[in-house]
Each structure stands twice: as C-alpha cells, then as structure tokens.
Amino acid sequence: MSTMTSLPGGRETAPGEGGRRTRDHARRSNTASPRRRGFGQGLPWLLMVPALVVLLLMTIFPAAYLLWASLHGGTLLGGNGQFVGLQNYVDVLTSVDRLKGFALILVFVVVAVSIQTALGLALAVPLSAQTRSSNIATTIALVPFAVTPVVSALVFRELFNPNYGWVGYFMGLVGLPDDIAWLSSTPLAWVLLIGIDVWQWTPFVALILMAGLKSVPQEPVEAAAIDGASGWQIFRYVKLPMILPFMAIAVVLRTIQAFKTFDSFKVLTNGGPGTSTEIINLEIYRVALQSFRIGAASAIAIVFLILLLTLVPLLLRAVGRGTDEEGV
Structure with a gap:
C-alpha cells in the first residue's frame, strides 16, 4: 500500500520522490562547488600578491x-665597474684584517649572548613571581631594552669619559683612579662594548624566559614540593627542563641580533684603539660608504651572510639536541 508525502503548499509526492530531489540538488551543488572552492582557495594567494611584490622589491x-x-x-x-669574477671574494678570504674582523664579531657574539642568557635567567626567576613588587621591578628592568642602541652608546660614552664622566667621579670618591681612559685600552674597550650589549639586551632574554616560567604547570611543581624537593631542586629538575625551548628561542634570536651589532662600536670606539675592535660590520661600512668600493663591500657582506646561514642552523641543531636530551 503506497502512501503520499505532504510537502509545503499542499503538494504531495510519491514515496522516494523527495529523496531523489534531495540527491539531484546535492549533485547540482557538487557540480557548482568546485568553481566556488577554487576561487576560495585562490583568494588568499590573491590577497598576498601586494605583500609578495613588496617583498620582491625590498629583499x-x-x-x-x-x-x-x-x-x-x-x-x-x-660607474658599475668591470666584471672581476670571484676576485673580490678572494680578496676577502685572503685579507688578514677582514678575517680578523670575522673573528672579532664571533668572539663578541659568543661572550655577550652567553652572559645575557645567564643573567636573563637569573633575572627572570624572581621577576616571574606574581606579586606587585615583581611587576614594578619588571617594568624597571625592561627600560634598557626600550632605549635605542645609539642612545645607549652615547650615554655610556659620557658616563665613562675620563675627564668628566660620572663613573670616574664615583671611583675617585672611594679612592680608585678616576682618570682611566676606558676607550684607549683594548681590554677595557671590549669590557665596555660587551657591557653595553649585556645591559641593553639582557631584559629581552629575561622577558622570554619569564614567559616560559609563567607557562610551567603547577601540578609537577606541587608534586615535587610534596615529595620534599627544595626550591633549587624544583627549579633544576622541574622548571628548567620545561623552559629550555624558550631559552633556545632567546639564544637564537639574540645571536642573530648580536651579529648585526654596529651602533655601539661605531659610536664608542670606531674600531679603535688601533684596529682592536674593528669588527667586520665596521669594515663593511668603511669599504662601502667611505671608500665607495661597492663591489668589495658586497663580497664581504655575502661572505658574512654565508657565515650566518652556516652558524645559525648549527646553533638550532645544537639547541634542539640539548632540548631532546632533557626530554622536553
């Protein structure tokens, strides 16, 4: 016995007719959807075209x-000059002064980033506490990070001036020599250059590590405390392994930034005394904008870029291996 199905409007359909209409509608929808889906999938790429054009022109x-x-x-x-092939690169790799410039920037980066990581961690631990005083201290600690590198270098140059600097004045008050020519001594110049970089960028590292410490779940910390672990043991075996990925991010970012250091060297020492602080960044500046030898400067810059592209992946691999060993 057949039954009729009522539809809106008083129409009736035989059994199965409604299902066939639904399937026909679905087939029509599927036939039209590829065009719509194709446009929808291509729209993000279309919207990226302006940014890609800017990227093409700017990089x-x-x-x-x-x-x-x-x-x-x-x-x-x-003018453009004649084609010299790889001669500019040969000059870079056979120049003692330029190889020394590469070595100096490497030493600077290793020492500065190592100190910043250690001090940043020491600063992040107390600042990560959820208290009003820690919030105020965090704001104060981040002030150096907000100062531009040129301004920092100018301020430190005046502070350490042997004639009227405040550092010499306070050293004289406690009976120490007050006329030290900081920038005329190679060791003292390096101490000052690294000190400025540490002062300015340690808050950046601390900020990243603070985020890591605040993201540590409380369950393992509370469990370790119940088991009788001391504060140092909780930090060493519970918190530190969990923030290693954040430490890796901080080290990699600071390494890349430190390789681009120029302002403090230019303002404070300009490569002196002699050429003892003549990092390769200063050499590129001199060759390009003082000697106007754009070809030679370009070769130095490309060798520097190749050095960075080699060292940064090695650093990432080393940091990743250390993170895996900690079981993070």
Whole structure:
C-alpha cells in the first residue's frame, strides 16, 4: 500500500520522490562547488600578491644586486665597474684584517649572548613571581631594552669619559683612579662594548624566559614540593627542563641580533684603539660608504651572510639536541 508525502503548499509526492530531489540538488551543488572552492582557495594567494611584490622589491631585488655587484669592480663614483669574477671574494678570504674582523664579531657574539642568557635567567626567576613588587621591578628592568642602541652608546660614552664622566667621579670618591681612559685600552674597550650589549639586551632574554616560567604547570611543581624537593631542586629538575625551548628561542634570536651589532662600536670606539675592535660590520661600512668600493663591500657582506646561514642552523641543531636530551 503506497502512501503520499505532504510537502509545503499542499503538494504531495510519491514515496522516494523527495529523496531523489534531495540527491539531484546535492549533485547540482557538487557540480557548482568546485568553481566556488577554487576561487576560495585562490583568494588568499590573491590577497598576498601586494605583500609578495613588496617583498620582491625590498629583499630579493637588493639581494640580487648585491650578488651582481660582488662580481664587479669599480666604485659608486666610478660607474658599475668591470666584471672581476670571484676576485673580490678572494680578496676577502685572503685579507688578514677582514678575517680578523670575522673573528672579532664571533668572539663578541659568543661572550655577550652567553652572559645575557645567564643573567636573563637569573633575572627572570624572581621577576616571574606574581606579586606587585615583581611587576614594578619588571617594568624597571625592561627600560634598557626600550632605549635605542645609539642612545645607549652615547650615554655610556659620557658616563665613562675620563675627564668628566660620572663613573670616574664615583671611583675617585672611594679612592680608585678616576682618570682611566676606558676607550684607549683594548681590554677595557671590549669590557665596555660587551657591557653595553649585556645591559641593553639582557631584559629581552629575561622577558622570554619569564614567559616560559609563567607557562610551567603547577601540578609537577606541587608534586615535587610534596615529595620534599627544595626550591633549587624544583627549579633544576622541574622548571628548567620545561623552559629550555624558550631559552633556545632567546639564544637564537639574540645571536642573530648580536651579529648585526654596529651602533655601539661605531659610536664608542670606531674600531679603535688601533684596529682592536674593528669588527667586520665596521669594515663593511668603511669599504662601502667611505671608500665607495661597492663591489668589495658586497663580497664581504655575502661572505658574512654565508657565515650566518652556516652558524645559525648549527646553533638550532645544537639547541634542539640539548632540548631532546632533557626530554622536553
């Protein structure tokens, strides 16, 4: 016995007719949907076109020009120059002064980032406490990070001036020599340059590590406390392994930033005394903007870039291996 199905509007359909209409509608929808899906999938790429154009103009084109210039001689004032092949690169790799510049920036980065990581961790532990005083202290501690590198260098240059600097004044009050020429001594100049970098960028490392400490779940901390673990044991065996990924991020970011250091060296020592603080960044500046030898400067910059592209992945691998060993 057949039954009829009522539809809106008083119409009736035989059994199965409604199902067939639904399937027909679905087939029509599936037939039209690929176009809509195709447009929807292509829309994000279409919206990215302006950004890609800017990226092309601001990075890829200058990089291509840098590579082209490194294969040519001449100066900015003397036209494009003739093709010299790899001669500029040979000059870079056989120049004692430029190899020394690479070595100096490497030493600076290793020492500065190591100190910043240790001090940043020591600073992040008390500042990560959820108290009003820690919030105020965090704000004060982040002040150096907000100061531009040039301003920091200028301030420190005045503070350590042997004639009227405040550092010499206070040293004289406690019976110490008050006329030390900090920037005329190679060891003292390096201490000052590294000290400025540590002063300015340690808050950056501390900020990242604070985020890591605040993200540590309380359950394992409370369990360790119940088991009788001391505060140091809780930090060493519970919190520290959990914040290693944050420490890795801080080290990698600071390493990349430290390799770009220029302002403090230019303002404070300008490579002196002699050439004892002539890092490769200063050498690129001198060759390009004082001697106007754009080809030679481009070759130095590309060798520097290759050095960075080699060291940063090695650093990432080493940090990742250390994180895996801790079981994070």
